[in-house]
Amino acid sequence: MAIELKMPALSPTMEEGTLAKWLVKEGDEVSSGDIIAEIETDKATMEFEAVDEGVIASILVAEGTENVKVGTVIATMAGEGEEAAPAAPPAPAAKEAPAAAAAPTPAAAPPKAEPKSDPEIPVGTNMATVTVREALRDAMAEEMRRDDRVFIMGEEVAQYQGAYKVTQGLLDEFGPKRVIDTPITEYGFAGIGTGAAMGGLRPVVEFMTFNFAMQAIDHIINSAAKTNYMSGGQMRCPVVFRGPNAAASRVGAQHSQNYGPWYASVPGLIVIAPYDSSDAKGLLKAAIRCEDPVVFLENELVYGRSFELPELDDHVLPIGKARIMREGKDATIVSYSIGVGLALEAAEKLAEEGIDAEVIDLRTLRPLDKETVLKSLAKTNRLVVAEEGWPVCSIASEIIAICMEEGFDHLDAPVLRVCDEDVPLPYAANLEKMALIDADRIVSAVKKVCYK
Amino acid sequence: MAKAAKTTKKSDAGPPAQDMDFILHSLQEAHEKAGRYDASVEEMLHFYEQMLLIRRFEEKAGQLYGLGLIGGFCHLYIGQEAVAVGLQSALKEGLDSVITGYRDHGHMLAYGIDPNVIMAELTGREAGISRGKGGSMHMFSTEHKFYGGHGIVGAQVSLGGGLALGHQYREDGGLCLAYFGDGAANQGQVYETMNMAALWNLPIIFVVENNGYAMGTAVKRGSAETEFHRRGTAFRIPGMDVNGMDVLEVRGAAEIAIAHVREGKGPVLMELNTYRYRGHSMSDPAKYRTREEVQDVREHKDPIEGLKKLLLEKGKSEDDLKAIDKAIRARVTEAADFAENSPEPAAAELYTDVVVGNY
Ligand SMILES: Cc1ncc(C[n+]2csc(CCOP(=O)(O)OP(=O)(O)O)c2C)c(N)n1
């Protein structure tokens, strides 16, 4: 029986890829462990290894084919001791990708809703389409060019080009003095970064993910956040702690936590959690220039998404200002980070049902832009908070408290929160899906506050 | 071994003055003298089967990952089989405890845990050993005293210290084998634990699986002292430097380390020199090493091929070994079928096991 070789999934988030190169041809004998093809994912070129022994009977997808869906049969192999099957129909030319492969991937597709333009950006500015990953990298590169006190340190940031490729190319441009690979010692290097900031440098400390910053949280809170206050304003600590935060894809309970509420509860810290490329770049640049310690929370699932980015020489955005992503009059959805995409998707669905929702991206979690939230509440009188994170003691809880304390007279319905389920994140695909917030849940909550 | 002589520290209050170098290197010397474990052909066949089971299981897991049946992070143990098999075969199963990081499938298989429930955990199904809620990195079997399956680099080392404290506290004669990587060996809590383990004479064997890389970081780029077996020196923990690609050498070293710990002489630090053939996880493009480097280890140091040669010398035939391979492939295919066909966990499972009590 012929063995089908299928387009492999080579990362937790991969849904399709480019078949970059075949390293075997029809009729070649392969044994387990041989590299038979190179496949490009959004992050890297990966080698595809044979698992079985046998002869390559036919190659069904030509090299150079883009957008090959995971699971597509790309070649067949005759097993050990079998005759190679007669050559199958010729592989389609690289350009005519299999029909199935052309379908857009749902996870990568940004919501259809065209976000409202940011008033901070001058009207008429040229826009480029850039991924969040590139926007973050460019922010660091620009700040490093501008200020030689700025350097980056963390695990795999230099030679490996970043575990999630956010620091790609920085080592080449700035060299090993300013792009420093550390051992796996979060507590130690977070302390070194904090101390370097106390001593006058401007470190950007990357955590491979914020889950591992729990090893280092003592320095973030006890050393970085409190120094300025304890020293009566003498000793500053302009350090940026950044990296991916919150759930990725199927990585289980220890690798899937949103630390937004944790850090946002600490006086002395600035906490930023951008959603799109413009905010990622503009706010990371602001964070690096900031005199205070900043926790900058990114999201792995958003790294590969493309958004418009203003082509400005120096795109710096103000810290502490929320952004209205979509104007609406019937209800307000407040969110941040990956939740913003879901809120915009929910707003689209609600529009089809005649509910005009306003979507606010908090962007900065501390200090929180109460004014923008309360102003929107005064307009719509109904509010829902959408947060990819646990519900208890969350940013959502905080927004609800603010609405109670300062917006009570404007409320026509109780403020509701739509968060993840109150459980550690499970690995099983069905349970994970149930545990995480989605657009439909936001839609139901908005309808509820609209009594519809 | 050429080691600089150190001055012996004399203390008035402490235990009688001893030759520090002698203590620190005594196990290594015993290991070098004893050499490989003198296994019977039966035992060798058993090691061969276990290593091959791990290899074929991991290959299958890689394949299922490629098919999208396994998600998230999946770290394969291919190349390192002799370490878990050689060490764990010397333990008293059901008494001694084992703990490791996220690269845990091999250690479970080496402890005789059913491949079906491991594979079903990988596919996130109800029949999985953690009911599908843990995944590749988080598997446990308290029945076998296998305590996981931990995702935070270095955490398992102090947890292992706690398991050892439990053995000492209960005076049950057991010990704990705590595995960690060359990268994990740089975490501070490892040394905090070593200090306490030595101070309190805990029955623990620290096992550094030095596979040359921590993700993309080669050992010499992340470690000032690359001879990990020396890292217990500051705590007076004797070290052993072991070829982790030879199951009989591993087992031989294990005998010596275990005897030392069981005699109540306190912790041992073993460095097992090994190699991982695959990327760090399924999503590692592995650009930090050459294909030739991997190929060279496969061709010259492979633990399974090495034992195969020995078995052939001992009179086993190619056909005997082929039959074993065939049976193992069938076993792994069965596990994969089981894992693919088991149902996903019931929706209600989302809320179970968060806490034990009802409040
Ligand atoms: C505290 C912490 N930091 C970083 C990571 C990400 N990470 C997972 S495995 C790994 C490399 C570990 O290498 P090593 O200890 O040599 O073990 P190996 O993977 O080689 O078995 C890293 C950096 C993590 N899981 N936990």
Ligand SMILES: [Mg+2]
């Ligand atoms: Mg390693």
